[in-house]
Amino acid sequence: MRWCSHDRAAGAALPVRSGMTEVELLQTLLAAEHAADYGYGVLGARLDDVRRRQALEAVAAHRTHRDQLTTLLRARGAATPGPEASYDVTVVGAPDALALAARLEDGLAVRWRDLVGGTDDAALRRIGIEGLTGCAVRATRWRVTSGVAVATTALPG
Amino acid sequence: MDDADRADLPAPAGRASGPGSASSPSRRSVLAAGLLLPLAACTGPAPPGPPPPVDPDVALRAAAVAREQSLIALYDAALSARTGAGRATLETVRSEHLQHLAALTAAPPGGTSGGSTAPATTPPAATPPAATPPGPRSPAPGQAELRAAEAAAQLAHAEAVLPASRALAALLASLAAAEAAHAVVLA
Numbered sequence: 260m261r262w263c264s265h266d267r268a269a270g271a272a273l274p275v276r277s278g279m280t281e282v283e284l285l286q287t288l289l290a291a292e293h294a295a296d297y298g299y300g301v302l303g304a305r306l307d308d309v310r311r312r313q314a315l316e317a318v319a320a321h322r323t324h325r326d327q328l329t330t331l332l333r334a335r336g337a338a339t340p341g342p343e344a345s346y347d348v349t350v351v352g353a354p355d356a357l358a359l360a361a362r363l364e365d366g367l368a369v370r371w372r373d374l375v376g377g378t379d380d381a382a383l384r385r386i387g388i389e390g391l392t393g394c395a396v397r398a399t400r401w402r403v404t405s406g407v408a409v410a411t412t413a414l415p416g
Numbered sequence: 417m418d419d420a421d422r423a424d425l426p427a428p429a430g431r432a433s434g435p436g437s438a439s440s441p442s443r444r445s446v447l448a449a450g451l452l453l454p455l456a457a458c459t460g461p462a463p464p465g466p467p468p469p470v471d472p473d474v475a476l477r478a479a480a481v482a483r484e485q486s487l488i489a490l491y492d493a494a495l496s497a498r499t500g501a502g503r504a505t506l507e508t509v510r511s512e513h514l515q516h517l518a519a520l521t522a523a524p525p526g527g528t529s530g531g532s533t534a535p536a537t538t539p540p541a542a543t544p545p546a547a548t549p550p551g552p553r554s555p556a557p558g559q560a561e562l563r564a565a566e567a568a569a570q571l572a573h574a575e576a577v578l579p580a581s582r583a584l585a586a587l588l589a590s591l592a593a594a595e596a597a598h599a600v601v602l603a
Contacts, residue, residue, distance in 0.1 A: 368593065376586025381578045388574050388589045395593035399600045409508050410601050413515035415593040416586075 282337040284377045288370045289328040293342035295321050298363045301348045305356035317397050324390055357405040364398035372416025391416050473584045476576045477520055483569045484517045490557055490565050497556030509598050516591050563599045570595035
């Protein structure tokens with residue numbers, strides 16, 4: 260997965276995939292959570308203490324989701340994709356890091372929304388709403404931190 | 417109706433000359449069908465056909481439309497009393513609620529669930545009273561009220577996700593997430 264900070268369309272360009280099974284949706288999400296974890300590791304190093312704390316909180320939330328997804332996949336007897344050896348992440352400075360953090364969350368929001376729209380299982384839908392909402396809130400916080408004029412998006416995911 | 421038509425047609429004779437004559441209905445069964453159909457038709461006026469399936473999306477969509485309209489009214493009230501700083505944020509959030517409304521009233525993706533026109537027309541009458549929950553003496557809602565309204569809408573959207581069709585569920589989940597994010601910029 261590619262999380263290049265200069266790839267402006269990273270969030271918006273992620274396709275909404277339909278026709279995936281629940282297991283495939285969960286596996287895609289887990290892979291994306293691994294990528295986000297890596298991305299936060301790189302971008303966090305470019306932030307000051309206050310913002311790094313914000314990044315650490317985000318990482319903690321994502322790790323909770325990652326564990327949750329792993330549990331869901333194991334319960335279904337499905338494979339649990341691990342992290343890639345490396346990801347294409349380029350972060351030049353703090354503004355770049357903040358922009359990437361927002362885009363990471365925007366991109367993950369797409370996956371979580373896909374889960375909600377790809378299952379009839381109420382429990383999975385609840386998990387999907389929680390994941391999507393968390394991403395939307397964190398993306399907005401990152402944009403507020405960045406000083407972006409419009410920090411919200413009308414339709415997250 | 418289809419069977420009755422078929423009984424009147426010379427189809428069985430035609431089929432008998434074809435290769436699949438073993439599976440073609442016998443003359444007796446065709447006659448029996450001809451006898452049974454009128455009887456069945458006479459059994460009474462009771463069932464006018466199966467009831468039209470109720471699409472749960474119609475009510476869920478209408479309720480979500482009402483929530484968004486209520487929020488828009490709330491922001492209108494807030495903006496009417498606000499000058500200078502803070503207006504931009506309120507205007508942005510209000511415009512996003514307008515986009516929510518547009519998404520909800522647009523034709524459902526794929527056209528799987530009908531009733532796309534009904535919800536757009538029904539809710540407006542019910543919305544104005546809900547717009548000012550705290551009481552008549554506070555015409556201009558403050559940030560705390562707006563946050564509370566967003567939080568309430570978030571919860572309601574999220575609950576509506578569960579019984580909705582997949583397409584509407586994804587949209588409502590997105591709206592719930594958006595309302596949660598609105599609370600962040602209203603802090």
